[in-house]
Structure formats: C-alpha cells, structure tokens
Amino acid sequence: MDRFQYLALLGLCLVGTLPLELALGVRVWRRPARLTRSVLPVAVAFGLYDILAIEAGWWGFNDRYLTGWEVGFGLPVEELAFFLVIPVCGILTIEAVRVRLRRR
Amino acid sequence: MHGYTLSALAACFAVLGLELAVFRTGLLRRHTYWIAFGIILFFQVLVDGWLTKLSAPIVTYARQHFSGIRFPWDIPVEDYLFGWAMCTLALLLWERQSDPSDQEPEPQPVFRRKSSSLKR
Numbered sequence: 001m002d003r004f005q006y007l008a009l010l011g012l013c014l015v016g017t018l019p020l021e022l023a024l025g026v027r028v029w030r031r032p033a034r035l036t037r038s039v040l041p042v043a044v045a046f047g048l049y050d051i052l053a054i055e056a057g058w059w060g061f062n063d064r065y066l067t068g069w070e071v072g073f074g075l076p077v078e079e080l081a082f083f084l085v086i087p088v089c090g091i092l093t094i095e096a097v098r099v100r101l102r103r104r
Numbered sequence: 105m106h107g108y109t110l111s112a113l114a115a116c117f118a119v120l121g122l123e124l125a126v127f128r129t130g131l132l133r134r135h136t137y138w139i140a141f142g143i144i145l146f147f148q149v150l151v152d153g154w155l156t157k158l159s160a161p162i163v164t165y166a167r168q169h170f171s172g173i174r175f176p177w178d179i180p181v182e183d184y185l186f187g188w189a190m191c192t193l194a195l196l197l198w199e200r201q202s203d204p205s206d207q208e209p210e211p212q213p214v215f216r217r218k219s220s221s222l223k224r
Contacts, residue, residue: 005162006155006162009151009154009155009162013147013151034198034201035198037197037201038194038195038197038198038201039194039197041193041197042190042193042194042197045193046190049111049115052111053107053108053111056107056169057166057169058107058108058111058165058166058169058170059108059163059164059165059166059169060163060164060166061162061163061164062160062161062162062163062164065160065162066162083190086151086187086190086191087190087191087193087194088194089144089147090140090144090191090194090195091194091195091198093140093143093144094136094137094140094195094198096140097136097139097140097143098136101135101136101139
C-alpha cells in the first residue's frame, strides 16, 4: 500500500478541507467553472515547471511511495494531483477566512 | 548553480509581476489574504514535512541544486517560495473572477493607474 502514500496524503487534504464547503458554507466546489479557471492554469504552469525540474535533476521521487502512473514527460500523476488539490485547498481557506470575517 | 533556489524566486517574481501588471486584484493588500496565507503556511509545514522527511522521503532534492537549508524538520526553504507562488497564483486567479457581491467591505485601493489591461 506504500505506493499510494502520496496520493493518500492529497486525498487527506481534500477530505480535511471538505467541511469548509459542507459545514462552514463556503462556495468553492459549488462554483466549478470559476474553480477550474483558477486551478487549471496553475496546474499547467507548475506542471511544466515540475517537468523541467525533474529533467534537470533538481528533485525526484521515491518510487516506493508513488503509484508509478505518469501523466507524460516523466511527470508522476501525484504531482499533477498536487498542483490541483493544494490550490483548491488554498481557495477553500481564503473563502473560509472571508466567511468568518463577514460573520463576526 | 542552485537551480531550485533561483527558479522558485523567479516563480515568485512572475506571480508578483502578474498581479501588479495584469490582474490588479489588490488581494495582497487585504487582511483576508494574509490571514489565509498564515493558515495555508501552517498546513504546508505539515504536508510538506511529510513529503520531505529524510527518514522516508516522498520527494527528494539534489543537494547541489538548492540551498541545503531545511526548516522545520527537513523541508527545503525553497519550498516556501514555490508554495507561495503556486497558492497565490491560484488565489489571484480566483479573486479576479469574483462577483461584486462577494467583495468584503474593505476600501478599494485609492491609487489606480489608468488600465489598458483586460478587465473582466
């Protein structure tokens, strides 16, 4: 199961931030078009950055904790997921802050 | 050369430049952003700490391509630049699509250049 560790960590991030949408009532997942337009460019830009960095040998990955599935150009599917998941978590965070400040 | 150090710095400047020259959301001047940034940073340390821990690293870094400074635990400090650029870019893109009804009641920036940039 070790090979799913990175993916599981990202899953945890999604599950952990879900209450912001469901309980706190931020509207991020419920704005899929806006969310896509916010996150997709980030994933593309940082995906390219990542491909270059892997190619240049700046960083690499421990095969033991990766599924081995690749998007292409040596980019692990986990990294692409990272560039999608973390920005979503960030947007959920700022919207949560906004909701809390407004309700004070 | 510290490829990671320089490229992460470049990513930060690119995002800053985009905000100043193109997006002009004013987000970086708002309390909301900095509070969120603090929270994001806290969780970055947890997640990134897990990804980079030298005892069982998921991501490994070539010693000659970053500063070698890791804090806290084994997190390369460059990761904070990388993380800031990535998250801030997403927040800026999100912000520039906001509805007027979403705006928090904070004063708009007083000083605004005549804009030739695209406005949504």
